[in-house]
Amino acid sequence: MRRTMKGETRERIASEGASDRASLGGSDSTPLRCVTCRDEAVLATVLALREAHQALVEDCSGQRALVAIDFTPEARVGDILLVHSGVAIARLDEERS
Amino acid sequence: MKYVDEFRDPALIRKTADEIARLIERDRHYRIMEVCGGHTFSIYRFGLQRLLPENIELVHGPGCPVCVLPMGRMDDGLAIAARPEVIFTAFGDVMRVPGRRGTPLEMRAKGADVRMVYSPLDALKLAMENPDRQIVFFAVGFETTAPSTALTLLRARSLNVDNFSVFCNHVLILPAIRAILDSPDMRIDGFIGPGHVSTVIGARPYEFIAREYGKPVVISGFEPLDLLQSILMLIKQLNQGRAEVENQYARVVPWDGNRPALRALAEVFAVRPFFEWRGLGFISQSALRLRDEFAAWDAEARFSVPGVRVTDPKAAQCGEVLKGVLPPNRCKLFGRECTPEHPVGALMVSSEGACAAYYHYVHAMVTAGD
Ligand code: SF4
Numbered sequence: 001m002r003r004t005m006k007g008e009t010r011e012r013i014a015s016e017g018a019s020d021r022a023s024l025g026g027s028d029s030t031p032l033r034c035v036t037c038r039d040e041a042v043l044a045t046v047l048a049l050r051e052a053h054q055a056l057v058e059d060c061s062g063q064r065a066l067v068a069i070d071f072t073p074e075a076r077v078g079d080i081l082l083v084h085s086g087v088a089i090a091r092l093d094e095e096r097s
Numbered sequence: 098m099k100y101v102d103e104f105r106d107p108a109l110i111r112k113t114a115d116e117i118a119r120l121i122e123r124d125r126h127y128r129i130m131e132v133c134g135g136h137t138f139s140i141y142r143f144g145l146q147r148l149l150p151e152n153i154e155l156v157h158g159p160g161c162p163v164c165v166l167p168m169g170r171m172d173d174g175l176a177i178a179a180r181p182e183v184i185f186t187a188f189g190d191v192m193r194v195p196g197r198r199g200t201p202l203e204m205r206a207k208g209a210d211v212r213m214v215y216s217p218l219d220a221l222k223l224a225m226e227n228p229d230r231q232i233v234f235f236a237v238g239f240e241t242t243a244p245s246t247a248l249t250l251l252r253a254r255s256l257n258v259d260n261f262s263v264f265c266n267h268v269l270i271l272p273a274i275r276a277i278l279d280s281p282d283m284r285i286d287g288f289i290g291p292g293h294v295s296t297v298i299g300a301r302p303y304e305f306i307a308r309e310y311g312k313p314v315v316i317s318g319f320e321p322l323d324l325l326q327s328i329l330m331l332i333k334q335l336n337q338g339r340a341e342v343e344n345q346y347a348r349v350v351p352w353d354g355n356r357p358a359l360r361a362l363a364e365v366f367a368v369r370p371f372f373e374w375r376g377l378g379f380i381s382q383s384a385l386r387l388r389d390e391f392a393a394w395d396a397e398a399r400f401s402v403p404g405v406r407v408t409d410p411k412a413a414q415c416g417e418v419l420k421g422v423l424p425p426n427r428c429k430l431f432g433r434e435c436t437p438e439h440p441v442g443a444l445m446v447s448s449e450g451a452c453a454a455y456y457h458y459v460h461a462m463v464t465a466g467d
Binding site: 041068070071072073082084085086087089090091092093 | 188215216217218219238241242244245248293296297347348349350351355357358361
């Protein structure tokens, strides 16, 4: 059921020309998703920092998106972020793991 | 990708499962609740229960915000969606949740302007592109999702976007856990704590569960190895008679949470005195509303909503399943009156609701084997 919805969502967003955010995590059928989140949280690597608290990120399947980094202001190029509904909510910390 | 593959390594998974099998006390029954629907989904998807000894029972908790949303709130939201000036936006999962007059998708088929978004920020963008329409974002989710709604509202205010509003259904995980702990038929020995919620709130807020109720909590990631390691940590605590909060998911969960996100939540939201949870009833201090300073962006203030209350049928046993008293398939309605196509109760609604997940993975397997 989820996969169907995702297909529909992507079609719809494509047809509406909305943000490319939708594609993030799109082709990874294996979810890092949490339903507690109502959406999924996806690990993505920072490729570039952009103005207005945004970063261009790429997930493990190569999908790219612009995400808000207001809550991870320390994010730098090369960091891995946990992205949820278009917003990075955590930065992966190798030392803690 | 690093941090994904290593947590699916079959050799490590086997080794951890073996260690669990070695450590369990044979004559003891371990009842462990995974609070988060994402964990429920992973457990079924990877067949983890099969790797565990029989005396470890995994109980599926209330962590699916779509499942716990009362039908009346859906009806209220759809009453707004039906207004001609409104573009109603929501996450994909909400699109299939039935109110009494159908789902948002069905409303769209009847002519309402209903659109899926991946982020509330996209809904705000839509508002800026359509200044002559009213854009309403139907917000659901726990503390994981609430920060993105908060950020969107802060931006709406600073950009002065006055044709955008939020219908807020954000709920809080801790009061729900407390409600389960307080219920007289509660029989949970320990908790697998939610991973993504905890990136925001941190591990510290769970300490009351250990301190006041004497139950261990291990915050867990979502990969198979994450979950098995967390179960192993819980078994060790239980065997040693310890009750502590431990953090298996430290690679993304800081002990004190995400401070900028918590600050945004505090700035935008206030706690409602009480809120109804489907399957659990009214729980005090368990949900968020917009602060008065944000009333201009509050859909409940902007549009008069009917405030509908709809009760689930008496035969639905969602409450007992949520509290771990009954496994999903022991509900009288399971798989007969109540199926994912025609959900009667809350837990059948989203694919990660305990009953729907059970239905898809276990029930399908059993009937295929018939
Ligand atoms: S089968 Fe349906 S009614 Fe019964 S507990 Fe599950 S969701 Fe509720």
